[in-house]
Amino acid sequence: MSTLSTAWPQRLAEAAAERRGQGLWRERRTRGTDLVDFAGNDYLGLANDPRLAEAQAKGARRFGTGAAASHLVNGHLEVHDVLERRLAELVGRPRALLFSTGYMANLGTLQALCDEATHVFQDRLNHASLLDGAKLSGARSRRFHHRDHDDLERLLARTPAEAAKLVVSDGVFSMDGDVANISALADLSARHGAWLMIDDAHGLGVLGAHGDGCVGRAHDVERVPILVGTLGKALGTGGAFVAGSEALIEHLIQFARPYVYTTAQPPGVAAATLAALDILASEPERRERLRDAIDYFRHEAALLGLPLADSFTPIQPLMLADTGRVMRWAVELHEAGLAVGAIRPPTVPCGEARLRITLCAKHGREALDRLLENLSRLQGEEAG
Ligand SMILES: *Cc1c(COP(=O)(O)O)cnc(C)c1O
Numbered sequence: 001m002s003t004l005s006t007a008w009p010q011r012l013a014e015a016a017a018e019r020r021g022q023g024l025w026r027e028r029r030t031r032g033t034d035l036v037d038f039a040g041n042d043y044l045g046l047a048n049d050p051r052l053a054e055a056q057a058k059g060a061r062r063f064g065t066g067a068a069a070s071h072l073v074n075g076h077l078e079v080h081d082v083l084e085r086r087l088a089e090l091v092g093r094p095r096a097l098l099f100s101t102g103y104m105a106n107l108g109t110l111q112a113l114c115d116e117a118t119h120v121f122q123d124r125l126n127h128a129s130l131l132d133g134a135k136l137s138g139a140r141s142r143r144f145h146h147r148d149h150d151d152l153e154r155l156l157a158r159t160p161a162e163a164a165k166l167v168v169s170d171g172v173f174s175m176d177g178d179v180a181n182i183s184a185l186a187d188l189s190a191r192h193g194a195w196l197m198i199d200d201a202h203g204l205g206v207l208g209a210h211g212d213g214c215v216g217r218a219h220d221v222e223r224v225p226i227l228v229g230t231l232g233k234a235l236g237t238g239g240a241f242v243a244g245s246e247a248l249i250e251h252l253i254q255f256a257r258p259y260v261y262t263t264a265q266p267p268g269v270a271a272a273t274l275a276a277l278d279i280l281a282s283e284p285e286r287r288e289r290l291r292d293a294i295d296y297f298r299h300e301a302a303l304l305g306l307p308l309a310d311s312f313t314p315i316q317p318l319m320l321a322d323t324g325r326v327m328r329w330a331v332e333l334h335e336a337g338l339a340v341g342a343i344r345p346p347t348v349p350c351g352e353a354r355l356r357i358t359l360c361a362k363h364g365r366e367a368l369d370r371l372l373e374n375l376s377r378l379q380g381e382e383a384g
Helices: 008-021 050-063 071-075 078-090 102-113 128-137 149-157 182-191 246-255 267-282 285-304 323-335 365-383
Strands: 036-038 095-099 119-123 140-144 165-170 195-199 226-230 240-244 315-321 338-343 353-358
Touching: 036 365, 050 078, 050 267, 078 095, 078 240, 078 267, 095 102, 095 246, 102 128, 102 165, 102 195, 102 226, 102 240, 102 246, 119 128, 119 149, 128 140, 128 165, 140 149, 149 165, 149 182, 165 182, 182 195, 240 246, 285 315, 285 365, 315 323, 323 338, 323 353, 323 365, 338 365
Parallel strands: 036 338, 119 140, 119 165, 165 195, 195 226
Antiparallel strands: 095 240, 226 240, 315 353, 338 353
């Protein structure tokens, strides 16, 4: 970017040319309803559940389609309050605070907690919003090798003992599907007097005995003081929350600018999320069906010799490495009626382009077999 000219139209043209030249130009396509979805994050199949839609409509009729104000002015409605209590209960924390999106929850939390004197330690593969939040806060940020606790320990040991330290990690890594070792991170953080923040966007609703995620009730608030969950993935709605101690939540209400200066979540969305939480509790078979789909897909893919990453979550990356190859396969699959994510740099490191295949409780054998057959065909065509 440093070589860009100062004239705006020319700057844009140069940036576009650079990105196209790298084969990284991105295009949106409107989602076809005729495709089998192996690209989304609706792991429990709740996003199209009529009960959620009904709850959303009822919530809108009762409270309005919009919240009309920020939480601190007068946009904080009873339905938000009830939802915060239910979310705190789900993950076994004293309190939870709703945010409009997960991106904002991460920005707000890091910005409110950290400043230039804070040392933040991030897994190299953390979500962009966590990296951006640390940047926004002005904290001194360092990245440790992915799930490498020795590397993290080395960085922590080099930091002055009295400095404020925050270790930050995805729970389930969004592009890889592997899971952070929460116990090891909690031990290490405690040993170095650091707080631990886990973003469990992809674990919530899917992992844990109650769908409470990879942290949830299994790791208490002393061990994992800051827990972020998002509602637009397994819970099928939208928004996010931060869960933790009374003091943490009050601090965020006072200081998290992406919380303070934005309109509260539409009340119908909060009402739909409450319906999703009811279903999460009353229909554990959804998690079992998802588990079955994952086991079946991995078993069959292994027989076909497909280069799947080592993941036991619904995120099943097929490591094709080459960007052109990823795009070709994605287009072919699309033509066969199957939507998968084509993930390229800069979302993942160079040389690690992949198809991001996501599984859902609604995927039956037929859909899975269709995907497997097409992947097998593409692999065969390349070999032949
Ligand atoms: C999706 C995601 C987010 C962002 O959540 P949104 O609600 O979509 O803004 C944050 N962190 C991780 C790990 C995610 O996968």
